[in-house]
Amino acid sequence: xxxxxxxxxxLPVTLGQPASISCRSSQSLVHSDGNTYLQWFQQRPGQSxxxxxxxxxxxxxxxxxxxxxxxxxxxxxLKISRVEAEDVGVYYCMQTTHWPWTFGQGTKVEIK
Amino acid sequence: QVQLVESxxxxxxxxxxxxxxxxxxxxxxxxxxxxxxRQAPGKGLEWVxxxxxxxxxxxxxxxxxxxxxxxxxxxxxxxxxxMNSLRAEDxxxxxxxxxxxxxxxxxxxxxxxxxxxx
Numbered sequence: 602x603x604x605x606x607x608x609x610x611x612l613p614v615t616l617g618q619p620a621s622i623s624c625r626s627s628q629s630l631v632h633s634d635g636n637t638y639l640q641w642f643q644q645r646p647g648q649s650x651x652x653x654x655x656x657x658x659x660x661x662x663x664x665x666x667x668x669x670x671x672x673x674x675x676x677x678x679l680k681i682s683r684v685e686a687e688d689v690g691v692y693y694c695m696q697t698t699h700w701p702w703t704f705g706q707g708t709k710v711e712i713k
Numbered sequence: 714q715v716q717l718v719e720s721x722x723x724x725x726x727x728x729x730x731x732x733x734x735x736x737x738x739x740x741x742x743x744x745x746x747x748x749x750x751r752q753a754p755g756k757g758l759e760w761v762x763x764x765x766x767x768x769x770x771x772x773x774x775x776x777x778x779x780x781x782x783x784x785x786x787x788x789x790x791x792x793x794x795x796m797n798s799l800r801a802e803d804x805x806x807x808x809x810x811x812x813x814x815x816x817x818x819x820x821x822x823x824x825x826x827x828x829x830x831x
Contacts, residue, residue, distance in 0.1 A: 602775075640816055642758070649808060649823055650750075650758065655816035693758055697817045701774050702748075702760040 603628050603696055607705035613713045620681040622708045624694035629674050630657075631698070638697040641670055641679045644707075645690040653692075654679065686712060715739040715820050717809050722825030729799050729829070735792040735809030735822060743767075743787035746812050749794050751805035752824075761807070762794065763817075777803075799829045 604627040614620045630637050641654040652661050654670035657677060667682040681688055689712060694705040721733040735747070749761040762783040763772045771783050782795040792809050806824040813819030 636815070638816055640818060642818070644758075649821040650818075651821070652819050655814050655819070659814060659816075661814070661819065691757075695758070695760070695818070700772050702763070702817070704758045704760065707757045 602701055603630075603699045603703050605694055605696055605703050605705035607692075607694060607708050610706060610708055612708055612710045614681075614684045614710060615713050616686060617683050620684050620688075620710060622679045622692055622694075622710075624672075624677045624679070624705050626675045626677075626696055628699065630677075630696050631674065636698075637673060639670075639672070639677050640695045640697065641668075642693045642695065643688075643690050644693065645687075648690075650693065681710075684710070684712070715811075717811065717820060717822035719807060719809055719822045719825040722807065722827045724828045724830065725799055726831050727800060727829055730795070730797045731799065731827060733794040733796065733807055733809075733825060733827070735794075737790045737792065737811070740811070742785075742790040742811075746817075747783075747785060747792045748810045748812075748817055749783060749792075749807060750810060750818065750821075751803075751807045751827075753802075753805040756805075759805075764792070796827070799827075801829050803827060804829050 606625045637657045639657045642650040644650040658670045691707045716738045718736045764783045780798045784793045808824045810818040810821045
């Protein structure tokens with residue numbers, strides 16, 4: 602199985618400051634069709650997860666442009682350019698290139 | 714608007730069975746592949762199962778293979794998860810999700826809680 606390793610697991614941030622979460626996979630996530638199926642999700646306290654980014658760098662509709670995804674191969678990053686209070690929650694990466702699909706452990710973002 | 718509503722969760726004894734449903738609305742259900750994902754209390758997300766838009770292809774996590782069966786009824790805009798031989802470690806909130814943009818889990822339901830306990 603592809604192991605997804607996120608870091609850090611806990612991320613205290615100051616409002617208005619940038620934040621960055623890393624996600625590394627144990628195998629390349631480049632699919633035979635040429636796409637890289639790496640998604641990022643946000644789960645606010647008490648809510649269902651919400652997809653933010655798909656195929657590594659595509660922002661979902663309605664997602665603020667302060668969120669961006671980048672990376673390739675086995676190394677990916679989710680960046681928040683300026684953290685707002687509503688960004689508090691747990692963030693997960695997920696690969697859907699290889700079966701079985703797998704998630705990272707999650708990174709908890711909190712305000713300092 | 715796009716909506717997914719799960720139902721069928723509850724308390725069941727170890728070894729028991731349960732059938733979850735996911736009612737879809739606001740989009741062309743038969744065009745989307747669907748996924749079940751679960752989250753144990755206080756834990757992270759775990760992918761459970763996938764079904765293609767026609768139902769011809771299905772995949773499962775090793776942890777549920779042989780015990781869970783995913784299916785769909787496109788005429789009823791519904792997704793199902795038949796769960797047998799349930800174990801304590803299957804206790805979780807179960808979410809259904811649909812694809813969009815050619816990638817998985819674009820939209821999620823609110824989840825349904827399954828508790829396996831004697």
